[in-house]
Amino acid sequence: MISAYLVDDERPALERLSRMLQATGRVNILGSALDPVEALAALSSNRPDVLFLDIRMPELSGFQLVAELPNPPLVVFTTAYDEYALDAFQTSSIDYLLKPIEPEQLDRALTKAERFIRGSRNDDLHAMIGRLASALAIPGKGSRLTHLASRSGGKVSVIDLQDVTHLYSEDKLTFAATRERAYVIEQTIAELEAKLDPARFIRIRRGVILNLDHLSELHTGFGGRMIARLKGSSQAELIVSRARVRELKDRLGL
Numbered sequence: 001m002i003s004a005y006l007v008d009d010e011r012p013a014l015e016r017l018s019r020m021l022q023a024t025g026r027v028n029i030l031g032s033a034l035d036p037v038e039a040l041a042a043l044s045s046n047r048p049d050v051l052f053l054d055i056r057m058p059e060l061s062g063f064q065l066v067a068e069l070p071n072p073p074l075v076v077f078t079t080a081y082d083e084y085a086l087d088a089f090q091t092s093s094i095d096y097l098l099k100p101i102e103p104e105q106l107d108r109a110l111t112k113a114e115r116f117i118r119g120s121r122n123d124d125l126h127a128m129i130g131r132l133a134s135a136l137a138i139p140g141k142g143s144r145l146t147h148l149a150s151r152s153g154g155k156v157s158v159i160d161l162q163d164v165t166h167l168y169s170e171d172k173l174t175f176a177a178t179r180e181r182a183y184v185i186e187q188t189i190a191e192l193e194a195k196l197d198p199a200r201f202i203r204i205r206r207g208v209i210l211n212l213d214h215l216s217e218l219h220t221g222f223g224g225r226m227i228a229r230l231k232g233s234s235q236a237e238l239i240v241s242r243a244r245v246r247e248l249k250d251r252l253g254l
Contacts, residue, residue: 001026001028002027002050003049004027004030004050004051005043006018007051007052007053007054007062009035009054009057010189017052017078017101021106024106024110036061039065040065049074050113051073053077054077055077055078055079056080058203058241074113074117076096076109077097078099078101080190095108100188144196144197145195145197148164150183151184151186157183159176164178165177165179165231166238168208169188169207200213204240204248212251214230215230215231216231221240223242224245225239225242225245226240227239227240
């Protein structure tokens with residue numbers, strides 16, 4: 001049986017992957033983490049056969065986490081990036097699961113992992129990570145979102161992203177907020193972040209993406225955090241985590 005460790009900063013994605021792996025009967029999950037720094041500490045003393053690893057996470061990316069490990073296990077990346085950038089890696093020793101993960105994807109990855117564990121391949125893991133990182137920098141074909149869809153019963157509401165002030169996750173759901181209301185949407189925050197225009201949208205904490213077009217003011221908060229105040233009569237306020245403050249300031253030229 002394959003031993004595995006799971007890392008993803010999106011709790012719904014982490015829980016779904018855990019359920020899917022357990023249902024296969026082929027995997028023993030040694031542990032999981034939402035925080036990549038916490039995962040790094042755990043992996044330093046507990047090496048699984050396979051590390052299922054998200055790519056875009058706060059503080060440490062998936063690539064940075066693996067680079068910190070002196071003897072990394074086989075890595076299966078989980079990513080919301082466009083699949084065209086990843087086709088070249090389907091036959092390599094690093095596999096990927098494109099979010100939302102499908103059972104067929106997972107079965108393919110586990111079969112490859114079993115083959116690699118038996119020693120049928122011996123690729124340089126760090127070199128493969130570098131090539132994958134380069135491929136992921138290639139823009140996807142038509143991957144930028146301009147609208148979102150919210151399904152409610154038999155009705156589908158189409159939301160123009162220009163009207164979305166921010167996106168956030170709460171109680172295992174994802175919401176797109178406008179000045180009038182919040183809509184439930186099917187994508188996770190990680191999936192949205194990979195598809196949104198980075199010139200306009202920025203993640204300001206684990207479960208929140210801000211549309212900079214709707215930012216009015218920034219105020220200093222407690223513990224190195226900041227408060228982002230939105231435009232409009234309500235002047236809603238969002239917390240910017242300490243880990244995200246520098247990136248936001250850089251984006252604004254501060």
